[in-house]
Every structure is written in structure tokens, then in C-alpha cells.
Amino acid sequence: MPSCDRKFGFSTGAIAKGDFELAIEVIKRAGLAVVELSALREYELPKLMGALSNLDLSSFEYVSIHAPSRLSELSERDVVQLLGGAIKKEIPIVLHPDTIEDPAEWCKFGSFLLIENLDKRNSAFRTTRELHEVFARFPDAQFCLDVAHARQVDPTMGEATQMLRAFGSRLRQVHASGLNSNSTHGPLSSAASWAFSQISHLIPQDVPIILESPVSEQALGEELSFARRAFSPWLQRLRAEIDDVFDLKVAGFRHQQITSFLCLLHETGTKLSDFEHVIRQLPTGGAYKTGDMFLSTVDLLQRLSDTERADLQEYFLDRVSKVAKHFPELPKQFKQQFS
Amino acid sequence: MLQQKVNGEWKSIDKAIATAEDKLSVLTRLLVPPGNRPIAEDASVVFFGSLARGECTSKSDLDWIVLIDGQVDEQHYRTFQTVRKSLIEAQEIRPGNTGLFGGMAFSHDIVHRIGGEDDTNRNLTLRMLLLLESTSVGDDAARKRVVRAILRRYLADDPSWTRKSDGKIRRFLFNDSVRFWRTMAVDFADKFHDQAGEKWALRNTKLRFSRKLIFLASVLACFSWHLHRPKQDSGEREQPIDLAQAHFDDYLSRPPLDIVADELLLGGISDHICNKIFASYNEFLSIIDDSVSREELVELPRELAEKSKLFQRIRELSHIFHQGLLEWLFNTESEIFKLVRDYALL
Numbered sequence: 118m119p120s121c122d123r124k125f126g127f128s129t130g131a132i133a134k135g136d137f138e139l140a141i142e143v144i145k146r147a148g149l150a151v152v153e154l155s156a157l158r159e160y161e162l163p164k165l166m167g168a169l170s171n172l173d174l175s176s177f178e179y180v181s182i183h184a185p186s187r188l189s190e191l192s193e194r195d196v197v198q199l200l201g202g203a204i205k206k207e208i209p210i211v212l213h214p215d216t217i218e219d220p221a222e223w224c225k226f227g228s229f230l231l232i233e234n235l236d237k238r239n240s241a242f243r244t245t246r247e248l249h250e251v252f253a254r255f256p257d258a259q260f261c262l263d264v265a266h267a268r269q270v271d272p273t274m275g276e277a278t279q280m281l282r283a284f285g286s287r288l289r290q291v292h293a294s295g296l297n298s299n300s301t302h303g304p305l306s307s308a309a310s311w312a313f314s315q316i317s318h319l320i321p322q323d324v325p326i327i328l329e330s331p332v333s334e335q336a337l338g339e340e341l342s343f344a345r346r347a348f349s350p351w352l353q354r355l356r357a358e359i360d361d362v363f364d365l366k367v368a369g370f371r372h373q374q375i376t377s378f379l380c381l382l383h384e385t386g387t388k389l390s391d392f393e394h395v396i397r398q399l400p401t402g403g404a405y406k407t408g409d410m411f412l413s414t415v416d417l418l419q420r421l422s423d424t425e426r427a428d429l430q431e432y433f434l435d436r437v438s439k440v441a442k443h444f445p446e447l448p449k450q451f452k453q454q455f456s
Numbered sequence: 457m458l459q460q461k462v463n464g465e466w467k468s469i470d471k472a473i474a475t476a477e478d479k480l481s482v483l484t485r486l487l488v489p490p491g492n493r494p495i496a497e498d499a500s501v502v503f504f505g506s507l508a509r510g511e512c513t514s515k516s517d518l519d520w521i522v523l524i525d526g527q528v529d530e531q532h533y534r535t536f537q538t539v540r541k542s543l544i545e546a547q548e549i550r551p552g553n554t555g556l557f558g559g560m561a562f563s564h565d566i567v568h569r570i571g572g573e574d575d576t577n578r579n580l581t582l583r584m585l586l587l588l589e590s591t592s593v594g595d596d597a598a599r600k601r602v603v604r605a606i607l608r609r610y611l612a613d614d615p616s617w618t619r620k621s622d623g624k625i626r627r628f629l630f631n632d633s634v635r636f637w638r639t640m641a642v643d644f645a646d647k648f649h650d651q652a653g654e655k656w657a658l659r660n661t662k663l664r665f666s667r668k669l670i671f672l673a674s675v676l677a678c679f680s681w682h683l684h685r686p687k688q689d690s691g692e693r694e695q696p697i698d699l700a701q702a703h704f705d706d707y708l709s710r711p712p713l714d715i716v717a718d719e720l721l722l723g724g725i726s727d728h729i730c731n732k733i734f735a736s737y738n739e740f741l742s743i744i745d746d747s748v749s750r751e752e753l754v755e756l757p758r759e760l761a762e763k764s765k766l767f768q769r770i771r772e773l774s775h776i777f778h779q780g781l782l783e784w785l786f787n788t789e790s791e792i793f794k795l796v797r798d799y800a801l802l
Contacts, residue, residue, distance in 0.1 A: 272529035297497040297597075298526035307489050307538070308496035308531035339491040366545075 122422060123348055124179060124325045125341055126151025131294070131302070131329045132337070137165055141172065143334045147341070150178040151325040153211065153290075159185035159196070166199045169206070179325045181231065181261075181290060183211045197222045204229050209289060211261045214242045214251045224255065231261040231289050234280060236269050236300050243270045245279040252284065259289035262320075264313050265296035265329070274315050281319040291320060293344060294329035304330045305343050314350035318412070318420075351412075351420040355429055358399045358414055363436040375440055379451045389437050389454050392430050393418065458717040458734065462727040466734055468742035469511065469713065476512035480593060486546050487539055488594040496535040498526025500598040504557065508589040509666065510711035513745035518549050519556075521582070525563035525598040536560045556581060563598070567605045570613075570632065577639065584636040587708055588670045607704050611697050623682040625799050626700070633674035634800075640667050648758070657756040657767055664774035665740045672781065673712035676719050679795045680707050684722075713737070723792065725784050732780030736773045743770065 126149045129140035137154055144152050152174070156162040162185055174180050182203050185196060193216075200210050204226055211231045217223055223230055232251055235242045242248055243266070252258060260280075267277035281288065293313060295303035305313075305328075320326075326348060332340045346353060362378045365371045378399075387394045399414045421429065441448050441455065448455040459466055480503075487501055495501060505519040506512045520543070522536040540558065543549045549558065556578055566583045569575045583606055592599045607629075611617060614628035644663050648656055686703055707715070720730050743749045743766070752766050761767045785796050 269527075272527070272531060295494060295497055303497070304491070304493045306494035306496050308494075308499075308529070308535055311534060312531055336491060343489075343491070343493065 123322055123345065124151045125149065125344055126153065126177075126179070126325060126327050127337070128153040128155045128183065128292075128327055128329045130155030130157055130183070131331050132334070134331075135161060137161070138168070138172075141174075143337065145176055146334075147337050149341075150176070151327065152177050152179075153181045153183055153327045155183045157183050157186050159188055159191050161185075162191065162196065162199055166202050169202055179290070181209045181211055181327070184213070184216065186213045186216060188216065193218050193222055197225075200226075209259065211290070211292075214248075215239055217251075220254050227257045228259055230255060230258040232258050233261040233263050233292065234266050234270075236263075236266040236296065237298075238300050244276055245283045248280065248284065252287070258287070260284040260287040261290050261292060262288060263292035263329075264316070265292065265294045265302070265309070268309065268312050269296050269298065269300070272312065274312050277316050278319065281316060285319065285321075288321070288324055291324055291326045292329050293326055293347075302329055302331055304332060304336070304340055305347060310343060310347035313347045317348045317350060320348065349420075349425075351417045352425045352429060354412070355396065355414065355417050355421070356432055358401060358417075359396075359429075359433055359436055362399060363433075363440055372444060375444065375447065376450075379447065379454055382454050383451060387454070388456060390456075392433060395433070396429075458721055458730060461721065462730045462734075464731055464734055464738075466738035468738045468745060469734070471745070472506070472511035472513055472741050475514065475516075476507055476510045479507055479512050479516075480591070482546075483548070484593045486542055486548070492594070494595040495539070496522075496529075496531055498529075498598055499524045499532060499535060500592040500596055501539055501594055502561075502586070502590050502592045502599050504585045504590055506666065508585075508591040508711075509670070509713065511666075511713060511741060513741060513750075515745070515747060515750050518543065519558075520549075521557055521559060521561045523561050523563065523586075523592075523598055523602060525602050532560060563602045563605065566602060567609055570609055570628075577643070580632075580636060580639060584633065584674070588674055589712065603708075604701060604705055607701050608697075611700050611704075617697070623685045625678055625682055625795065627799075629704075630675070630678040630799060633671065633678060636674070637667075637671035640671075653758050655754055656758050657761060657764075657770075658750070658753040661740070661744070661753055661767075661770050661774075664770065665737060665777060668777075668781075669712045669716070669737070673708075673715045675800065676715055677704060677707050678799075679792060680719075682795060683791065720784070723784075723790065729780050729783045732776050733784070736777040736780065739773050740770070740777070 127140070127144050127147075129137040129144070129152065132140035132143050135158070141152060141154075154165055154169075156165045165182070182200065184200060185191070188196060191199075203210060207229065209229045209231050210226060211233055212223070213235055214232050215235060232242075232248065232255065234244075234248060237243060242251060252260075262277070262280055262284075264277055267280060268274060270276055293305065293309075295306045295309050297303065326344065328340060328344055330340050330344075362374055365374045381398060382389070382395065385394075385398065387398065389395060396414050396418055401413050418426070437455075458464070459469075483503070487495065489495065500523050501520065502523045503518065503520045506516040507518065520539070522532065522539060524532050536559065540549070561582055565574075565579055566586065569579055570583070586599070586603055587606060590599060590603070610629035610632070611626060614626050616624065616627050641663065644659055647659060681700060681703060684703075686699055710718070716733065720733070743753075749766055752764065753770075756764055756767060784790075785792060787793055
């Protein structure tokens with residue numbers, strides 16, 4: 118499935134805290150096919166479960182419910198009973214594992230139970246090692262990876278990578294948001310976007326991504342676009358590869374860089390109009406760290422959707438026409454390539 | 457308001473304020489991602505100097521840091537590089553601009569290392585500048601948190617602090633403000649020695665005006681806890697230390713020129729004194745804003761200072777500025793004089 122077809126949605130709690138009906142309407146208006154119904158605060162649960170049968174969720178391809186994260190009024194059994202209504206509708210339940218006191222209560226949810234990794238405020242269930250224990254107790258349970266929690270616990274994203282390797286086969290959905298060291302949720306930052314892009318190749322394309330960034334309806338579209346770029350960074354990377362050859366910022370080397378590449382195309386008999394072949398021959402550069410997955414331009418190109426591919430081709434042709442204008446001697450020198 | 461009251465015509469100050477606002481808008485467009493989203497969690501891009509004082513001139517340097525107040529994250533370095541690259545590409549800074557500014561700074565040292573051998577010159581300078589002349593573009597939360605944490609340390613760890621809101625001058629903060637002013641003056645001499653007098657005249661000019669101005673603002677902030685301290689609620693539920701922190705935070709959130717102007721208005725200081733202070737400062741800004749004059753100050757060697765009409769004019773203006781401050785702060789009838797006498801001298 119092409120990367121642009123990743124499915125994004127929002128948690129109702131991020132859109133309108135305590136008002137899931139309003140949030141659902143906002144998310145529907147945005148044309149999103151994914152929603153998580155938040156009952157993070159326990160008082161929200163009875164109202165949500167009472168209304169569940171009457172909620173029109175038909176436009177959504179994926180719906181989940183976030184169980185309360187802390188119980189004081191309701192007993193664990195009450196919560197499990199209330200959530201039973203969702204299981205009948207085959208709606209998965211996202212659970213913070215520190216809520217579990219009696220595992221037997223939750224075992225009946227089977228594969229509809231999604232265990233979420235926690236943030237650093239907790240003393241357990243933050244790392245792969247700590248999560249192994251809970252999955253051993255719930256062998257059928259699935260995994261909700263909160264990338265913001267994982268990043269807070271380990272900003273290098275090493276822990277997130279380990280979780281995806283260990284529990285990738287259980288991965289059912291992803292939570293994403295901006296999260297500072299005080300565990301306050303915010304919009305995705307540029308730094309968070311970069312961090313998430315480092316592990317995006319490990320997240321299957323069909324796993325829904327739920328945004329927990331608190332945003333207004335007006336800012337929802339912008340947040341969504343930003344998240345799409347974070348989890349599908351391939352187009353941006355290929356643009357950067359094109360620029361490294363055709364639009365090098367170091368003016369003194371620009372001409373030399375373009376000429377070297379055109380010589381390569383000349384030797385292989387490749388025309389600039391043969392877009393895919395040109396992209397395949399672009400040198401894959403840029404700094405990457407030990408342990409990073411090295412993606413060649415061929416790998417990157419394969420990850421693009423048809424729309425992104427067309428977008429990239431337009432970008433490439435624009436760069437080529439600028440080169441021809443800026444260095445008029447090059448089309449004469451490399452007639453075959455520019456033909 | 458002060459300008460209207462004293463019928464002053466301080467066009468260079470007005471122009472510098474407008475230039476600073478324009479510059480901040482440019483930097484915001486340049487550095488803040490679309491949708492006003494954060495560049496990174498737990499970090500603010502902080503600017504100091506004339507931009508933060510709200511008195512920018514056409515040739516003002518851009519002093520900036522990425523201030524980090526959070527757990528270690530390698531992304532912070534990437535954030536710093538992104539900011540630096542954007543500023544270089546927009547020709548706002550030069551590529552080789554390094555030193556105190558143009559890097560990353562971490563809140564822990566700034567807040568925890570006050571005094572002692574570990575409080576380096578850089579640490580002291582960053583701390584005081586954060587309090588006295590800092591602003592940020594984009595998400596300001598990290599800078600605000602650090603400013604409040606610095607104030608908290610000065611207040612909570614002041615040995616003279618009492619539980620009552622008695623309006624006593626906070627000596628810890630006051631002494632460090634004085635230390636910073638003296639450090640700036642000593643550093644001027646040190647740079648003169650180290651850099652063989654390079655940019656001597658420009659640095660001297662800044663010491664006479666803008667550096668003195670931020671010292672004055674810090675002294676006024678310390679005195680303000682006595683002069684304008686807020687009243688505690690009748691039940692005394694509010695902790696005096698919380699009250700003091702909020703007071704200093706609010707007081708110092710204004711640019712230094714505003715702080716001085718407001719104190720002159722509140723103190724009912726004569727138009728004559730106000731004009732001495734502000735008209736001389738206005739002319740200083742006018743000179744600094746003029747590219748020819750600024751260039752002369754950059755190039756002027758110490759031995760030719762006596763022959764430079766420009767530098768002699770600056771000396772003259774600085775004496776007027778200084779005289780204005782003396783007439784205001786050493787008026788023996790005023791309340792502020794008692795504070796100057798009791799705290800600033802010994």
C-alpha cells in the first residue's frame with residue numbers, strides 16, 4: 118500500500134476534552150476514517166458506553182476506545198463490564214497496563230485488548246523489557262505504540278525501534294503527539310517529526326495512526342499534513358537527494374556537481390526525461406547514523422504513492438529547467454541528456 | 457507616555473522600537489514552522505541584545521541561543537543547526553559567528569550554578585541576560601520557565617529572606633546584578649587587552665549606554681520590591697515567595713527603556729531630568745544606527761579617540777546620561793535615594 122494511504126485519525130479527547138459527540142462530528146467533517154473514542158478520565162466512560170449504540174460511526178474504517186487511565190470511583194470489574202459492550206461490536210480497547218490489578222478480568226478481551234507503552238512518569242511498562250512481562254500475561258493482546266511516550270523515554274528512538282521489533286506483529290495502532298519532558302501533550306514539533314520519521318519504515322502502512330495532539334478544528338488539517346510528512350518522509354528525502362545534485366547550496370560546487378552527474382548519465386545513455394532511471398542513479402547521500410536503515414533512492418521511490426511520484430517528477434523537471442537556464446552551456450554540452 | 461509628558465522628540469528611540477518589532481516578525485517567519493508549531497519540545501530560540509531590549513538599529517548584531525530546558529535529546533543539536541542554517545541563509549548572521557551566542561545553552565547550569573567556581577563568566581552572563589534582556593520567537597515556554605526558575609533560586613536561596621512580605625531588598629539578586637555590571641566593565645578591559653583594542657570605541661559606547669541601561673533596570677527591579685510590592689491577601693494564604701516571584705517576573709518582562717520610563721513617571725521626576733536621560737540615549741541610538749558613524753566606532757583606535765569628534769560627542773552624551781541618572785537617584789528627598797544609599801554603595 119502506498120505511503121500516502123496511511124490512515125490518520127484523532128483521539129476525541131484531543132479535539133474536545135469530555136465531549137466525544139462534538140469531537141466525532143469535527144473528525145467526520147475533516148473526512149477522516151479513523152477515530153479513537155477517549156474515556157481516559159473514568160467519568161467519561163459510563164456516558165460513552167451508554168451512547169455507543171446510538172453513535173453513527175459508519176463512516177469510520179477503524180474505531181477504538183481508550184480505557185480510563187486511573188480508577189477511583191469505578192471498580193476494575195465495573196470498567197471491564199462497561200467495555201464489554203464495545204467488544205461485542207469488535208471495537209478494540211486501548212489500555213494503560215498499570216491500570217490492571219486483576220489480569221483475569223481483562224483476559225476475556227483477547228486480541229481486542231491493546232496494551233499501550235507508558236511515559237516516564239510511570240515506573241513500569243515504559244520499555245520493551247518492561248512490556249514483555251505484560252504480553253506474557255496476555256498472549257493474545259495487541260500493541261498500541263505511543264511514539265511520543267517512547268520518544269520521551271528514549272529520545273534516540275532506540276526504545277521505539279526495539280518495541281517495533283519485539284511487538285511489531287502485534288501492532289494494531291499508533292499514538293502520536295508532541296510531548297514535553299513534563300508529559301504535557303502539544304502539537305507535533307519539528308523535532309518530534311524528525312524523530313518519528315526515523316522509525317516510520319518499521320510501521321506497516323495499514324496501521325492506523327491516532328493523533329493525540331490537542332488542536333482546534335481550524336488547526337486540525339495543518340496538524341494532519343504535518344503528521345503525514347512525519348510518518349511518510351520519503352518524498353521529502355527524495356527531494357533533498359535531487360537538490361543535492363541539481364540545487365547544491367554551495368554555489369562554488371554547484372556547476373561541478375551537476376556536470377559530474379550529467380557525465381554519469383551520458384555514460385549510461387540516460388536522458389533527463391527518463392525520470393525513474395535518473396532518480397535511480399542519484400547518489401544517496403546525507404548524514405545517517407550507525408544503525409539507521411539505509412534507504413537507496415530505489416527503496417525510497419518504491420515507497421511513494423502515484424500522487425507523490427507525480428509530485429516528485431514535477432519537482433525534478435522544475436530543477437532541470439532551472440539548471441538549463443542558469444548554466445546555458447550544459448544543454449549544448451549534454452545534448453542527448455537534455456533531449 | 458513619558459515622551460508626551462516631557463514634550464520630548466525621541467525619534468531614534470521610536471525608530472529603534474519599530475525596527476525591533478519588524479525584525480522579530482522577520483525572524484518569526486524565518487524560524488517558526490507553519491501553524492506556529494514548536495521547533496522542539498523543551499526548547500526556545502532566545503534572542504538577546506538590542507532586539508530583546510526593543511531598540512534595534514540597522515546594524516545591530518543578532519545574539520541568539522537555543523535554550524534547552526528538558527531531558528537530553530540529540531534532536532536539540534539538530535534544532536540548533538536548523539536555526540543557525542536558516543539565519544545564515546537569510547544573511548542574518550555570519551557563518552563563523554561563535555562564542556557566547558550562536559549555540560545551545562542548558563537550563564540546569566544557568567539555574568543551579570549561581571556563585572562559586574562553577575558559575576563561569578558565560579553562565580553569569582546568560583543568566584542575567586535571560587532576566588534583563590531576552591525574548592524568543594515561537595514557543596516561549598522554555599525561556600519563561602527558566603526565567604522563573606532563576607528568580608525562584610534568587611528568592612528562595614536568599615539568606616535574608618523572611619516569611620513576611622516585608623519589602624526588604626533581595627540582596628542575593630541585587631548583589632548578582634551588581635556583579636554582572638562590574639563583570640561587563642571588567643570584560644570590556646579584558647577584550648581590549650585580548651583583541652589589541654579592536655572595536656574598542658563601539659564597546660566603550662555600549663558600556664556607557666546600553667550596558668548601563670540594563671544594570672539600571674536590574675537595580676530598579678530590586679528596588680521595586682520595596683517601592684511597589686504587591687499587597688498580600690488578608691488571609692496570608694499566598695506565600696510571600698510566590699508573590700515576589702510573580703512580581704519580579706512581571707516587572708522584568710518589560711524592555712529596560714520601558715522600566716526606566718515607568719519609574720520616572722511613577723516617581724514624578726522632573727522633565728529636565730527625564731530629558732537628560734532619554735534625549736542622550738536617543739542620540740546614542742541615532743549614532744549607532746548611522747552606518748558611517750558605526751563604522752568609525754568599529755575602526756577607531758584608542759589612541760585617536762581624543763581626536764575623533766564623533767567619540768567626543770559620545771563621551772559628552774554619556775556624561776549627560778550619567779548626570780541625569782545621578783540627579784534622579786541621588787535626590788536626597790526621594791525614597792529611591794534611601795535605597796541607593798543603603799544598598800547600592802556598601
